[in-house]
Amino acid sequence: MDNIEGLLIDLDGTLYHGRHMIPGANLLIAGLREAGIPFLFVTNNSSRTPESVAAHLRGMGIEAKGEEVCTSSLAAARYISGESPGATVAILGEEGLHQACAEAGLTIVTESPQYVVQGIDRSFTYDSLARAARWIMDGAVSVLTNPDLMLPSDDGVMPGAGTIGAAIEAASGVAPIVIGKPHSHLMTYATSLLGIEPKNAIVVGDNMRTDIAAGAGAGCRTVLVLTGLTTEDNLEHYKSVTGITPDYICADLTELGTLLGLY
Incomplete structure (x- = not known):
């Protein structure tokens, strides 16, 4: 995990399910802040404003600001x-x-x-x-x-x-x-907001077809978390369908935090 300059983090299926926070999401974001690692919440959702997305996260106990949200x-x-x-x-x-x-x-x-x-x-x-x-x-x-x-x-x-x-x-x-995932425009735009090169960004998501495919297509490194759509049972299927293997696979957000050296 050398040369990490920023994270692009998916939302639904990665940090929450609907209105319910996935265990460890609040601690992961707090850990990134404490470690000074830049990040953006990156979503295909086109209906909400960034501040509305941030308010949704805060309502679940995840600290978030509108300027940290990148939408399609x-x-x-x-x-x-x-x-x-x-x-x-x-x-x-x-x-x-x-x-x-x-x-x-x-x-x-x-x-x-x-x-x-x-x-x-x-x-x-x-x-x-x-x-x-x-x-x-x-x-x-x-x-x-x-x-x-x-x-x-x-x-x-x-x-x-x-x-x-x-x-x-x-x-x-x-x-x-x-523009949005699985196409690369959204990820390229997000890395430009952070002022970093895609190769120094890590995309975190639960969906092989969208999050991981978009990250790989943009030249970012990828971390698949098995907290949503992709599971241990269907992982090999999605690898076959997409032709993509994530750079890292974490069972949950606690394992991701450990991988990033936050805990």
């Missing part, structure tokens, strides 16, 4: 502003995406956008689909915050941003630029 909405907005500063964008999404685009200096419009940026949108309608498809067919660049097809909720799983994106792609015939 932030990365999508920064991607667009990097390509076309001040570009006009039509947004299919929620508060987190609207705030991120505004703060990135993009011009939010409802007609003739240069970009269509889409995340989870629980007010999505047939009219939304028709307008987005027309804009993209007329030349607007399609940007998808994250490709998650389904999301957990209190009522079971529900369609995610990727499901809406699939409908827009089918209607327009144009594949979007995908």
